[in-house]
Amino acid sequence: MRSGVPSQHAAKPVVDQIINARWIIPVRPRALLHHHALAIQQGRIVAIGPRDEIHAAYTAAEITILDQHVLMPGFVNAHTHAAMTLMRGLADDLPLMTWLNEHIWPVEGRYVSPEFVSMGTELAIAEMLRGGTTTFNDMYFFPEAAAQSAQNMGMRAHIGHVIIDFPTAYAANADACLQAAADLLPRLQQMPLIRQSLAPHAPYTVADAGLRGTRELAEAEHLPVHMHVHETAHEVEEGLAQYGRRPLARLAELGLLNPRFLAVHMTQLDADDLTICRDSGLHIAHCPESNLKLGSGIAPVARIREQGIAVAIGTDGAASNNDLDMLGELRTAALLAKGFSGDPTAFPAWEVLEAATLGGAEAIGWGDLTGSLEPGKAADCIAISLDHPATFPVYDPVSQVAYCAGRDQVTHVWVNGQIRIRQGQAVDWEESALFSRAQAWVKRIRDKDQNT
Numbered sequence: 001m002r003s004g005v006p007s008q009h010a011a012k013p014v015v016d017q018i019i020n021a022r023w024i025i026p027v028r029p030r031a032l033l034h035h036h037a038l039a040i041q042q043g044r045i046v047a048i049g050p051r052d053e054i055h056a057a058y059t060a061a062e063i064t065i066l067d068q069h070v071l072m073p074g075f076v077n078a079h080t081h082a083a084m085t086l087m088r089g090l091a092d093d094l095p096l097m098t099w100l101n102e103h104i105w106p107v108e109g110r111y112v113s114p115e116f117v118s119m120g121t122e123l124a125i126a127e128m129l130r131g132g133t134t135t136f137n138d139m140y141f142f143p144e145a146a147a148q149s150a151q152n153m154g155m156r157a158h159i160g161h162v163i164i165d166f167p168t169a170y171a172a173n174a175d176a177c178l179q180a181a182a183d184l185l186p187r188l189q190q191m192p193l194i195r196q197s198l199a200p201h202a203p204y205t206v207a208d209a210g211l212r213g214t215r216e217l218a219e220a221e222h223l224p225v226h227m228h229v230h231e232t233a234h235e236v237e238e239g240l241a242q243y244g245r246r247p248l249a250r251l252a253e254l255g256l257l258n259p260r261f262l263a264v265h266m267t268q269l270d271a272d273d274l275t276i277c278r279d280s281g282l283h284i285a286h287c288p289e290s291n292l293k294l295g296s297g298i299a300p301v302a303r304i305r306e307q308g309i310a311v312a313i314g315t316d317g318a319a320s321n322n323d324l325d326m327l328g329e330l331r332t333a334a335l336l337a338k339g340f341s342g343d344p345t346a347f348p349a350w351e352v353l354e355a356a357t358l359g360g361a362e363a364i365g366w367g368d369l370t371g372s373l374e375p376g377k378a379a380d381c382i383a384i385s386l387d388h389p390a391t392f393p394v395y396d397p398v399s400q401v402a403y404c405a406g407r408d409q410v411t412h413v414w415v416n417g418q419i420r421i422r423q424g425q426a427v428d429w430e431e432s433a434l435f436s437r438a439q440a441w442v443k444r445i446r447d448k449d450q451n452t
C-alpha cells in the first residue's frame with residue numbers, strides 16, 4: 001500500500017520522524033502491510049508506504065526501526081473512570097448496587113477532590129499508556145483535574161462532565177453539574193489533547209429534569225453524551241417500576257438517543273431495545289470484564305453487531321475490572337461473543353481490533369483524528385513486539401495481537417507524534433515517584449475504610 005507518498009523526482013521533504021515496522025496494521029484500510037513505514041510531521045501522519053519508497057521520498061530527523069514489531073493505532077478505551085485506580089481491589093466480588101452503595105460511593109464521598117482525581121488519573125494514564133492505549137473516554141468527578149492530568153502527561157482524553165442528582169463533593173445536584181459543565185467547557189477547549197462530552201451517570205441516578213437539561217446543553221454546545229445504560233437486570237426492572245418503561249425507551253422519549261450518544265454496558269437488550277439502538281444510530285461501549293466481575297450480565301454483542309449497531313470496547317474503572325488493559329479486554333470481548341452466541345465467527349480478530357481502535361474513536365466523535373493510521377490523522381500509534389514466547393510463531397500478526405499478545409509486549413507508544421513509552425518504559429515520568437505520591441491516598445483510604 002502506498003498512501004500520501006510524494007513523487008521521488010520532487011525535492012525531498014524533511015519530516016520529524018519515520019517509523020519502519022516489520023508489519024503495519026493501519027486498521028483502515030483493513031490491510032496487513034509488510035516492511036512498510038510511517039512518515040510523521042508535526043504530530044500528523046504524512047505518508048504510509050513501502051519502506052524503500054518512504055525513505056526515497058523523505059528525509060527524517062529521527063528514524064525508528066521496529067523489525068520484530070506490529071505498528072498499529074493506539075487503543076481507544078471507550079469507557080473509564082480513570083481516577084478509580086486509587087480504589088483498585090478495595091471492594092471485590094459484589095453485585096453492582098452493593099458495590100456502589102456500600103463501598104464505592106461512601107469512599108468517594110469521603111475522599112474525592114481535585115487532588116484525588118489528579119493522582120488517580122495519573123496512575124491510570126501510566127497504566128494505560130504502558131498497555132498501548134492512546135485515548136480514553138472518561139466519566140468522573142472534577143473533570144478539569146482529569147483533563148489537566150491527561151494534557152500534562154501527553155495522553156489524548158475525552159472528558160465527560162458528570163451529571164448526577166445526589167449531592168457529592170463535586171456538585172449539589174444535576175443543575176449544579178450542568179452549570180459546572182457549562183462553566184468549564186471554554187477552559188478545557190484550550191487543551192489540545194482534550195475533547196469533551198456530557199456524562200449523565202445512569203438512568204437510575206438522573207431524573208427527567210437533569211436528562212432534559214443534558215439534551216439542551218448537548219445540542220447547544222454540540223457535545224456527545226456518554227452514559228451507563230441497561231447495565232443490570234435490576235436497573236431495567238427498577239426503571240419499569242418507576243417510569244413505566246424500560247430505561248432505554250425513556251431515554252429515547254427524552255430525545256437523547258442519536259449517533260452522538262454512547263451507551264455503556266447494555267447487557268439487557270430485548271428486540272425492541274435493539275430496534276431503538278439501530279434506528280437511533282447510537283454507539284455501544286462494551287465492557288465485558290467489568291460486567292463479568294460484577295455479575296451484571298453479558299452484552300449480546302453478536303446480535304448487536306448483526307443489527308449494524310456500532311460497538312466500541314472499554315475497561316470501565318479499575319475498581320470493577322480490575323485493570324485498564326485493552327489487549328486483555330478486546331480478547332475477552334472476542335471470546336465472550338463466540339461463547340455466548342455459540343458461533344466462533346462472532347467478533348473475529350480483525351473486527352475486534354477495529355472495535356478497540358477506530359470503533360472507539362468513532363464512538364466519541366474522534367474518528368476524524370485518531371483510531372487508524374492514515375495520512376492526515378494524528379500519529380497515535382503503538383508498537384507490539386512479537387519476538388516473545390507468547391506470540392511465536394507468527395503466521396498471522398492480526399491473530400497474535402487479538403488472541404495472544406500481552407501488554408508487556410507493547411514497546412513504543414506515540415501520542416500526536418510524541419513518544420510516551422520507549423522500550424516499555426515511560427519517557428517523561430518515574431513510575432516509582434507516582435507510586436510514592438499515591439501511597440499517601442492509599443494509606444488514608446486503608447486506615448479508615450478497610451475492615452470497617
Ligand SMILES: CSC[C@H]1O[C@@H](n2cnc3c(O)ncnc32)[C@H](O)[C@@H]1O
Nearest residue numbers: 081104139140141162164201228317
Ligand atoms: C459520577 S462519576 C462516575 C460514577 O460512576 C461510578 N461507577 C463506576 N463504575 C460504575 C459502573 O459500572 N456502573 C455504575 N456506576 C459506576 C463511579 O464510582 C462514580 O461514582
Ligand SMILES: [Zn+2]
Nearest residue numbers: 081228316317
Ligand atoms: Zn462505568
